Amino acid sequence: MVNCVVKNWQGEHSGETTLEMPIAKVENAEHIVHRALVRQLHNQRQGTASTKTRAEVRGGGRKPWRQKGTGRARAGSIRSPLWRGGGVIFGPKPKDYNLKMNRKERRLALRTAFISRVEDLIVVENFADQLSAPKTKEVVAALTRWGVTSEQKVLLIVTDISSDNLYLSVRNLPNVKLLKHDCLNIYDILYADKIVATSEAITKIQEVYCGE
Incomplete structure (x- = not known):
């Protein structure tokens, strides 16, 4: 179990949340994550x-x-x-070029990869209501307050991407990728320098990927 500090829109500490996921054994973790990554890259061909x-x-x-x-x-x-x-x-x-991998193995690999990035994980409060209009500048300022620099590649995980304000505010940022909580994949998790997720997304991730 990992305790994560939750930050608000201003970048201040507003609480804590827990992240608890069953992951692969240490001796098998690297192998299963590598297999899942190779499978994803091959299946894209x-x-x-x-x-x-x-x-x-x-x-x-x-x-x-x-x-x-x-x-x-x-x-x-x-x-x-x-x-x-x-x-x-x-x-x-x-x-x-498609490679097969059992569903349980894929989920185990994804959980293992996600937990391995805990040090680069930033948990924030839901900020969709903070964007009254599409404003890329406001999202950039918020990322800076959360500790993300402009050169870093960011994976932004939310529970709902139907909001036009959020989507339009993020789409022009070349280093930011917006994903829904149930669309996670190995490549994006490992590729990003920082992972920013809302506290609701963290809860949903554990519900979606921890069940067999």
């Missing part, structure tokens, strides 16, 4: 790259010139891989 072999390229049915007597190298087709416009040797073909 479309696998649609494709080239044509000499059998699939149009043309080349006629022998360019006779076998002997011309002084040139023998050639049987203008679509040879040695020719410009010819087929491709060992080129890519459509492939399924």
Whole structure:
């Protein structure tokens, strides 16, 4: 169990919340998190790259010139891989890169990764009502008050992203990614320098990802 300080919109301490999640054993933690990360990156690949072999390229049915007597190298087709416009040797073909991983393992890996970032976790009160209009400047100022610098990559976790004010205020910030509590993934958790989550999101995360 980890106790986290909750900050308000002004960056002041306003309370505490607890974060308690079952995680992988120390000797297995790195391995299972790595497997989950590799799976996510592989499953993002479309696998649609494709080239044509000499059998699939149009043309080349006629022998360019006779076998002997011309002084040139023998050639049987203008679509040879040695020719410009010819087929491709060992080129890519459509492939399924998807990797499978059990649901329980995926959740265990995500919980383990999230707990490993506790030192970089900043818990704040729900601040959606603080934005009466889309104001990127106000979000930047709030992040600064919470201890986040402009160069750091931030993962912002909330329970509701339907608010236009919050979405429009964040979307122009290149280093800030907004996620809903039930859309967490290994890559974003590990990639961010700082993780900012509302106290409601922390509660929801434990409800969603701790159940089997």
